[in-house]
Amino acid sequence: xxxxxxxxxxxxxxxxxxxxxxxxLLPEGARVSATRSEYDDAHLRRLALIRALIGVGGLGVAGxxxxxxxxxxxxxxxxxxxxxxxxxxxxAVPGAGAAPEGAADRASLLLRDLGWDAAERECADEVAGLAxxxxxxxxxGLELSREDLAAYGRAMGVVAQREVQRTPSESVPAAVRxxxxxxxxxxxxxxxxxxxxxxxxxxxxxxxPPP
Amino acid sequence: xxxxxxxxxxxxxxxxxxxxxxxxLLPEGARVSATRSEYDDAHLRRLALIRALIGVGGLGVAGxxxxxxxxxxxxxxxxxxxxxxxxxxxxAVPGAGAAPEGAADRASLLLRDLGWDAAERECADEVAGLAxxxxxxxxxGLELSREDLAAYGRAMGVVAQREVQRTPSESVPAAVRxxxxxxxxxxxxxxxxxxxxxxxxxxxxxxxPPP
Numbered sequence: 552x553x554x555x556x557x558x559x560x561x562x563x564x565x566x567x568x569x570x571x572x573x574x575x576l577l578p579e580g581a582r583v584s585a586t587r588s589e590y591d592d593a594h595l596r597r598l599a600l601i602r603a604l605i606g607v608g609g610l611g612v613a614g615x616x617x618x619x620x621x622x623x624x625x626x627x628x629x630x631x632x633x634x635x636x637x638x639x640x641x642x643a644v645p646g647a648g649a650a651p652e653g654a655a656d657r658a659s660l661l662l663r664d665l666g667w668d669a670a671e672r673e674c675a676d677e678v679a680g681l682a683x684x685x686x687x688x689x690x691x692g693l694e695l696s697r698e699d700l701a702a703y704g705r706a707m708g709v710v711a712q713r714e715v716q717r718t719p720s721e722s723v724p725a726a727v728r729x730x731x732x733x734x735x736x737x738x739x740x741x742x743x744x745x746x747x748x749x750x751x752x753x754x755x756x757x758x759x760p761p762p
Numbered sequence: 763x764x765x766x767x768x769x770x771x772x773x774x775x776x777x778x779x780x781x782x783x784x785x786x787l788l789p790e791g792a793r794v795s796a797t798r799s800e801y802d803d804a805h806l807r808r809l810a811l812i813r814a815l816i817g818v819g820g821l822g823v824a825g826x827x828x829x830x831x832x833x834x835x836x837x838x839x840x841x842x843x844x845x846x847x848x849x850x851x852x853x854a855v856p857g858a859g860a861a862p863e864g865a866a867d868r869a870s871l872l873l874r875d876l877g878w879d880a881a882e883r884e885c886a887d888e889v890a891g892l893a894x895x896x897x898x899x900x901x902x903g904l905e906l907s908r909e910d911l912a913a914y915g916r917a918m919g920v921v922a923q924r925e926v927q928r929t930p931s932e933s934v935p936a937a938v939r940x941x942x943x944x945x946x947x948x949x950x951x952x953x954x955x956x957x958x959x960x961x962x963x964x965x966x967x968x969x970x971p972p973p
Contacts, residue, residue, distance in 0.1 A: 599901040606857035607898030633964045643954035646817035662958070669965035670958040677957050684951040687818035690810040693943045699928070703948070704955050706921045711959035713913055715967065732904045734957065737914070740895040741956070742949050743854035744915050746888050747873070747881040748922035749941070753844045754880035756926065 554580075557590045561598040568598070576601050576616055600732075608735040614641055618731055625727035632723060634673055636730045643738075644680030646687075654686030660697065661685075665704045710741070765791075768801045772809040779809070787812050787827055811943075819946040825852055829942055836938035843934060845884050847941045854949075855891030857898075865897030871908065872896075876915045921952070 558565045571577040577597055580588030604615040617639035626632045637643075650658070658681045662671045671678055688695055714733060719725040769776045782788040788808055791799030815826040828850035837843045848854075861869070869892045873882045882889055899906055925944060930936040 596903060600903065603898035603902040607855055607895050609856035629964075630968055633961055633968065636960075637957055643957050644818055644950040645820035665962075667958055667962040669969075670962040673965065674958060674961050677954055677961075680954045681951070681958065684818050684947070684954055687814035688943075688947050688951065691814040691943050691947055692807060692811065693940070693947055695948075700951075702924055703921065703952060704959070706917060707952060707955040708959045708963070709920075710914070710917045711956055711963050715960060715963040717910070718964075729904070730960070732899075732902050734960075736895070736899050736902055736904055737906075738953050738956075739855040740892070740899065740911075741914060741918060741952065743888050743891045743895055744918040745922055745949075745952070746848055746854050746945065747878055747885060747892065748915070748919045749847075749926060749945075750844055750885050750888075751876075751878040751881040752919070752922050752926040753840075753929075754884065757841055757844065758880075 552590050553587060554590065557594055557598070561595055561602075563598055563602065571598070571601060574612055574616060576612065576619055603736060607739055609739070610641070610735065618735060621731050622724075622728050625724045627723065629723060629726060632727050632730065636727065637674070637677060637734065640731070640734060642676060642680045644677075644684045646683055648683070650679070650682035650686035651689070654689060655682040657685045657689075657697075657700070658682040661700045661704060664697065664701045665708065667704075763801050764798060765801065768805055768809070772806055772813075774809055774813065782809070782812060785823055785827065787823065787830055815946060818950055820950070821852070821946065829946060832942050833935075833939050836935045838934065840934060840937060843938050843941065847938065848885070848888060848945065851942070851945060853887060853891045855888075855895045857894055859894070861890070861893035861897035862900070865900060866893040868896045868900075868908075868911070869893040872911045872915060875908065875912045876919065878915075 552560070554565055554568060557563075558568055561568075563571075568577065572579060577594065580590040580594065582588050601615055601619070604610045604618055605612070608615070608618075610618065621636070621639050626635055649655075658678060659671070661681070662668075662678070685695075685700070714737075718729050763771070765776055765779060768774075769779055772779075774782075779788065783790060788805065791801040791805065793799050812826055812830070815821045815829055816823070819826070819829075821829065832847070832850045837846055860866075869889060870882070872892070873879075873889070896906075896911070925948075930940050
């Protein structure tokens with residue numbers, strides 16, 4: 552199909568499609584003349600993926616490109632993938648800089664309470680993010696105990712275990728795609744589900760007959 | 763203390779403190795002369811909160827102001843709070859617009875599978891976000907089954923139940939502060955814990971002795 556049909560079928564304006572082509576997010580079509588290229592269903596799927604990453608995924612163009620590069624050119628082994636899957640993504644915790652010392656200690660203690668030695672060893676950036684998140688919680692006067700933090704960790708451990716079990720095993724590229732997309736696109740899903748669960752649980756308490 | 767000491771102790775530049783004052787995020791100090799105001803520990807705590815919301819919370823100044831307004835001027839009753847707690851926050855799912863019809867149907871089905879009738883009724887915006895999130899996941903070719911979605915919902919239900927149980931009950935303002943801050947500042951904590959759990963679980967599988 553030509554670019555106009557690609558635009559119509561994907562819902563993406565021609566100018567935006569051309570922008571994605573220039574930025575290298577979308578592969579070029581097959582050239583049929585000096586001014587025309589042919590696109591196919593793979594381009595349609597790719598556009599849908601780009602829009603998902605930039606829309607719900609909340610990534611900018613550079614972030615989307617980093618994710619697509621990881622999927623297009625995946626590491627060679629599962630071992631390399633585990634370490635690198637997140638390095639091209641924006642960190643889970645916005646902001647930068649060192650966390651207050653107390654927060655870094657609480658982060659280490661939490662990882663030890665959970666027994667997550669490998670994670671502590673392999674993911675310096677995300678561990679630093681954990682410390683910053685704890686630091687912000689403390690700074691805001693939101694009091695979360697050691698047990699509160701561990702409970703959050705265990706809940707995320709349950710989520711992660713199911714996800715790791717369901718990771719495709721037929722090839723490293725398939726696994727990388729699942730992990731990377733599963734990270735970027737499932738994060739907003741989890742957060743909205745938590746908010747909806749809050750409202751549901753609170754409403755039930757309010758509606759419950761008095762004891 | 764004067765503004766220079768407030769700046770030094772909080773780590774926030776004087777120009778930024780003045781900006782927060784102008785924008786109404788930080789209440790004014792007590793005027794002691796035409797050009798000087800006195801600030802106290804409440805201002806220090808407020809600055810720490812602002813930095814947490816803007817930093818780890820990932821909010822812009824307008825978003826931080828909306829959160830602070832909710833805390834400073836909370837709804838009168840718990841019932842009002844449940845509905846409104848999220849309306850001033852940015853939605854959990856970035857992006858806008860209607861989700862594809864199939865995605866809206868999957869979102870409704872999910873809420874029915876979970877039995878979350880109150881949430882479906884009370885939170886139109888977040889339900890729309892849920893549909894958008896599912897739409898993006900589908901568009902990206904990440905295949906999540908009905909059971910996968912329900913498993914995510916149940917996991918977030920466990921998190922939310924514990925949080926609702928631990929909501930302060932001494933006053934509505936205390937509850938609102940807990941809910942609002944618990945939403946903005948715990949979201950990044952959950953996401954980084956999930957990533958760390960992924961690495962931990964994957965690494966253990968890789969390291970496990972062959973069967």
